[in-house]
Amino acid sequence: MVQAPAQIHTRADEAFDCLQTAIVMGDLAPGEKIGEVELCSRFNLTRGPLREALGRLESRGLLVRRPHAGVKVVSVSAEELLELYRIREVMEGLAARQAAERMTDEEIRDLKATLDSHEKMIEEAQGQAYYQAEGDYDFHHRIATGSRNTKLAQMLLGDLYYMVRMYRYRLSTSAGRPHMALGEHRRIVEAIAQRDGELAEFLMKRHINAARQNIEQKIQQGVLTI
Amino acid sequence: MVQAPAQIHTRADEAFDCLQTAIVMGDLAPGEKIGEVELCSRFNLTRGPLREALGRLESRGLLVRRPHAGVKVVSVSAEELLELYRIREVMEGLAARQAAERMTDEEIRDLKATLDSHEKMIEEAQGQAYYQAEGDYDFHHRIATGSRNTKLAQMLLGDLYYMVRMYRYRLSTSAGRPHMALGEHRRIVEAIAQRDGELAEFLMKRHINAARQNIEQKIQQGVLTI
DNA sequence: TTACCTCATTTTGTTGACAATCCGGCTTGT
């Protein structure tokens, strides 16, 4: 569910995926100055493909690289996570609006079905943050692709979501408000089904804004380690 | 003004910059299936660094690469340019709002001075699209960095602006409304100077929306070749 | 004549070795 492998042919792609998940899942500590040869032995590849993957990761801002000094995983802070949510708010708002205008009826049906399955998962696995998170990503993923805006979907799915996941793993932040989020999701889908782009945008922005405020609250309570 | 070289040390960075500008300026035709060795001889590099640069370019969506089949510059369409403007609208709106909240007084002074110099340039070089475009990029560049939102600035400056420039070179689209744009810029800066984030966001969104409608109009008039 | 299959060439993907550069510890002078 996390990602469709989709025929990983070249070693560089493989390296890229491995590294990306390793960074996102926190297997590579932030600020850790890690050598190329060590990475090679760790993932069973050679330096050529690895180097290419490193370039891509750097281009996406998941790691920084000083010439002749090695690579290190990007450092994170809670403030940056909040900034990320500010970006999500406007971009996913746009995605929701365009999705309302462009999604096919079938896609909307699938979206509704997805929400139903999420509801069941939440009821069954009460408090299992994993399913919540995955369901949440699934929902937002569908909206992004449904916008039919190639670059927008690319930026959301290719950059922002990985970034958000990384921050949340690092800061050990779970969504923490499953029922409320599900209700908001339902309302967004309703707006999309009624082809009300403006409303869908408004609801999506409010939804993400609420999530951001939830994180902000946790920070103020000192729950989050910066 | 286009970009600060900032000590291009490694060959891969050099290759990346060369390729990027070549793609943006249209020296490499869209859909052109170009070989690696040809690129090497053209830019005096070897395949190692080139390959790394190619990966970065692909990651940014400036070219597509099928395994064992070669790379080709991404094809463009006028519709995609409009979609890009839709993204710019919401993202730069956010940038303007945050810039109004966070820019220093000195930065705002510089921004005003920049506009003054733009006005002079427009008056002197009447209709010289080059200065217009450069001035426009300079303005938006300052707003993006002034937002103090690292990821937002990175996405705007690193991805979107290059993309927009590429499309506009390809479609031979010039801004075409210098005085009006300058007035809109002035109003945005005023709002920022008054620390009115909401207004700055609104004005910026309207500004980019107007630019998009301008392009849309040209398309309908058949001026733009798709 | 057309469609399909085979094969050779070209191009990409990968590998290992070479050279340039930086970091840490040591020596040396004040």
Place this chain on the structure above:
DNA sequence: ACAAGCCGGATTGTCAACAAAATGAGGTAA
């Protein structure tokens, strides 16, 4: 004793050769 300069080790950046895969041409069969 402390600071500055220097040297060795290690790591990164770069290069050229090898192997695998796909495209295109050519031939043969229906």
